[in-house]
Amino acid sequence: MNTSESSVRDRLCEALREREEEIADRWVRLQLEQAVLSTDMSEHEVREEADLLISALAAGLASDVPVERLVTSRNELRQTVIELSLRRARAGASPTATSMAVLSLKEALLSAVQHTTRDSAELFSAAILVNRLLDAAGVLSFETYVEGREEIIQRQSRQLLEVSTPVVRLWRHVLAVPLIGTLDTARTQVVMESLLQAIQDNEAQVAIIDITGVPAVDTAVAQHLMHTVNAVRLMGADCVISGIRPPIAQTIAQLGIDLSTILTRATLADALAAAIQLTDQPAVGQDAGTARSVTA
């Protein structure tokens, strides 16, 4: 940091301290003018945010952390930017609008500096400094926004998952999960968890996984199915997969996936028949019995 930069920094600090109100007012006005706010936020809330951010900025500038790293390494400042962005993400503002709002603070800051000096060289340095400072804030705001939205999306998809995978009891000691739609890792894990729990709760001996409603099977999905079947077997129950339609059978054959250790049936009805047969087997005197070998 050279002397001219530190003097510009002092100048900026001074402007922030002395013209805090003015900067906040101007920033709020800019945001309202640019219509970057969503309707969900009142002017009062925006003003509160502005006050918080400006005081965090002032505190940050008064420290000796380099400007580029102020926003990321000053905790208070970072937190303020994050909260501001999250609040807007939840209120439904677009990511562009959110980071534009942060960036429009540049203008408010610079016009405040203009009141304190007329020296164009100094003003130029101040502009660069403000840019470096607030660009980092804009980037952080954008990142936070995206993360915030992602969190919402994840929560929703998780809720959706839980309702979309019912485990039903078809017969005494026989459970079934009809799968509909695309299978991915997250979904398969939810299916697996609820199926295994249901097996324990119902003392089920056979679980049927019906994939009639699954449009396509790739290596990953087949892998997930194998995992589920193996977990069911480890618990001491059996697994039947039904509803493998001709195109899927073809894919499985072409992919060279080995489902040979898995009991499969064409329809759910066939699978149920097979399951009942399995549960009716007298446990005694047969080597397989009710205990299933997990031999691969």
Added chain:
Amino acid sequence: MTAPRATGVPILRLGDVLVTGLLNELDDQSAVAFTDELTERIAGDGARGVLIDISRLEIIDSFVARTLMELTTMARLLGARVIVAGMRPAVAITLVELGLQLTGVETALNAEQGLTALGWHRMPRPPGEARRDAPR
């Protein structure tokens, strides 16, 4: 092969079947001691079946998995069939993701079903007594 009873894990004998269970707090040494003790009992008692209840195990890592697989193999060599019963759902999922299949180990949903598979039945209902075929 000295120090019997080092583990404190009870091994009960029901006819030619040995019944035992693993506790969650099993450390590695006790697991090894348990294996030794159980193998000796199988040979000594001439057991034909072994039921190991694992419903209290909150995790199975590769060490415990290996212990179970070794036990099964050793018991088989001594002429006894081992059934591991009562694995918790979360444990089963984790084991599969860990890449462990417990190859060769027979499993049952609970101790009762495991015992049935080993040839034990509920006693036929004595006359006059209430029905006892509710689960558990």
Added chain:
Amino acid sequence: MTLHGEWLAGSELIAQRSAPTGAPATSGRTGGRTGTTGAAEPAAPAGGPGGTSRFNVASEEDLLTVRHAVRAATVEAGFGLVDQTRIVTAASELARNAYVHGGGGSLEIEMLTRGGRRGLRLTVRDDGPGIRDLDEALTDGFTTGSGLGHGLGGARRLMHEFQVHSVPGEGTTVVVARWNDR
């Protein structure tokens, strides 16, 4: 202890599996000791000072202690039962590796928060002989001691993030993390 710095820069960084959100794993952190240093997101309020706690792994009893501590931390971070089991199992594998192959070491538990999600990071260190061939060590079935050789590879599959740094003769550091999807 500058392991983190070295190992982020070094060429031995391998096998990194990112979290569902593509987490920039442990970037910007300096020597992961107690307290949240560097890029400071306040860690989850509970869970010891700075959300970090550290345990020695020097005996079989320590293995049990570590399991308990990790279990308690997963509960605190709000993980579901299956995730709890995954994390405790991974911790058990790694701690056992450090104890059996590394001749003892330490395990550190950190609470994480990012974008409203909570998570847990485990750092397991030992000063043992190190791993000569990491690729081989991550292959299922590879083992130089007891167990099935699923220690490293298995722990990797159970967690969202996985990093291992090992220098022959100087020891091994494994860092794993899992995020709570709920």
